[in-house]
Amino acid sequence: MHVVVIGGGIVGLASAYELARRGVQVTLCEQGSLGNGSTDRAVGGIRTQFSTPVNVELSKASLDVWNDFEERFGTDIQFRRPGYLFLAREEETASALEASAAMQRDHDLPTETLSPADATEYCPGLEVDRYVAGSYSPLDGYADPHLAVQGYASGAREAGVDVRTGTTVTEVLTDEGAVRGVETDTERLDADFVVNAAGPWAGRVARMAGVDLPVSPRRRQVAIVSPSSPLSEDLPLTIDLDSGSYFRPERDGAAIVGGFFADDDPTVDPDGFDESMDLSWAAMAVERAGETATYFGPETQIKRGWAGLYGVTPDDHPIVEESVPGLVNAVGFSGHGFQHAPATGQVVAELCCDGSASLVDVSPLRSERFADGETTTERHVA
Ligand SMILES: Cc1cc2nc3c(=O)[nH]c(=O)nc-3n(C[C@H](O)[C@H](O)[C@H](O)COP(=O)(O)OP(=O)(O)OC[C@H]3O[C@@H](n4cnc5c(N)ncnc54)[C@H](O)[C@@H]3O)c2cc1C
Known part of the structure; x- marks a missing residue:
């Protein structure tokens, strides 16, 4: 064949x-x-x-x-597992998060639902008062x-x-x-x-x-920033489901911030889209990350970033x-x-x-x- x-x-x-x-x-x-x-x-x-x-x-x-990538392929993909922390501002989002976590547990996964106060165990800088619930899994992380x-x-x-x-x-x-x-x-x-x-x-x-x-190509951006206080590398990838904002630690105290915040989401041409990061978007991404956690105060510096495409259905x-x-x-x-x-x-x-x-x-x-x-x-x- x-x-x-x-x-x-x-x-x-x-x-x-x-x-x-x-x-x-x-x-x-x-x-x-x-x-x-x-x-x-x-x-x-x-x-x-x-x-x-x-x-x-x-x-x-x-x-x-x-989990076995290096043994199988001989390449260390730098898979770190500090977990993912999902956060809900709205009660409706919290209920959906809890239903998803229960379904994940039915699939033998260890996802826990948390109060915002408990979530500070994973993300000490969390703006606790902004949220009503969270969910966390220690299996989650990121690789290169x-x-x-x-x-x-x-x-x-x-x-x-x-x-x-x-x-x-x-x-x-x-x-x-x-x-x-x-x-x-x-x-x-x-x-x-x-x-x-x-x-x-x-x-x-x-x-x-x-x-x-x-399948529509849609543009998404990320920025690497120097936060106002450095991010520990064991912080989870943290996502605010209601604002669409997320961040995670990068090396040496830096952070990656991302999210999609616009009202319109046009289909773009994969052979001719703007591959650079918009500064106005990056400022918004930092502001939104600052709503989630204390690490992103006014001294946060935007270092660089890029845009790529999601193929969306x-x-x-x-x-x-x-x-x-x-x-x-x-x-x-x-x-x-x-x-x-x-x-x-x-x-x-x-x-x-x-x-x-x-x-x-x-x-x-x-x-x-x-x-x-x-x-x-x-x-x-x-
Ligand atoms: C900013 C951003 C952040 C993301 N973060 C995550 C994340 O954290 N986790 C996650 O799981 N995913 C993430 N994604 C999504 C992820 O990047 C994609 O879902 C994934 O890379 C898709 O892989 P692919 O192989 O299908 O596509 P691609 O990597 O796009 O590969 C398709 C390839 O097909 C080639 N090709 C197209 N047409 C032809 C042709 N006619 N002939 C020959 N070659 C052709 C292209 O050149 C291309 O290299 C992110 C995406 C973006 C943009």
Whole structure:
């Protein structure tokens, strides 16, 4: 069997690696360099705290790989586990947080719900009076996406994947409704399966095969700041679910702040968007982080930042399925694709080799859910 994977981000690399491990001949086509799409722009967050069972299961299966990454791939991805702390200002948000935590515990996870006062055990600078509840999991943390790309890339090459950077797929070849291969800028590649792992470009790639998927590239920003008082490296990644703001420690007392605060969220062109950080956005992100914790007073200095793209679906869940014979889509991760890549890669390999997925029940991730009205929106989104 020959499989062509389109996209050399974390999802394409994990898929190629898992396919090759199962003895499949794999060619991976990446138009630029490995990781140069969304993956290198991610904050690296890895968490089990999601609001839907399918996202929790993707997290659990992925965590098995993240926890053993160095033994498997020989690369230390600097996975730190200070936990994630979610915070609610509103009673309604608190109830939803508690329901999610209970569901996570049903999936054998140790998530606890906390009063704001108890949450200061994890985040001593918390502005306690602003919040009504929180939830915390010690399994959560963050790793370095660039190192994870390197690890998967060397694992994929060792397993025999033909990794072709600087290779753009220009056409997906179909015959009587089935996908048969691709045309690149230099040659035709016949394939039994084509995997669309094109991140923010995924809608465009799916259309090459005549498949219409609701994946919109949306711009998201992060800033590295020098806080007014240094952040200890054991502070959790802390998210205010009502304001959409988040922060986490970076090295040497610095912090990463992020969040989406605008009213409109336009679809952007992945080949031509502003990749730099807006200063006005960064000032807002620092102000919002300062509402959450005392570390971000007026002396906070904005050092640098960047913008990247989320590939967003209407319910903030990915689409993972064989959409038409021979075309497997693994797209629309809505800001969670870095952390869910290890499980997704295994599911993609199962879809190609076994015809169905067994690691995780991905039936809630089929694209028909949008037409059927069977969507459940992920609430833990930042
Ligand atoms: C600011 C920011 C913070 C984030 N933080 C987190 C986080 O904390 N945790 C988390 O889990 N996720 C996070 N994400 C989301 C995460 O980055 C993405 O979900 C993930 O990287 C998606 O990986 P991917 O491999 O699907 O896409 P990408 O990394 O975008 O890879 C797709 C690749 O496909 C290539 N490609 C496209 N079209 C073609 C073509 N026609 N031919 C050949 N190659 C093609 C592109 O060049 C690209 O390299 C964040 C994203 C941003 C922007």
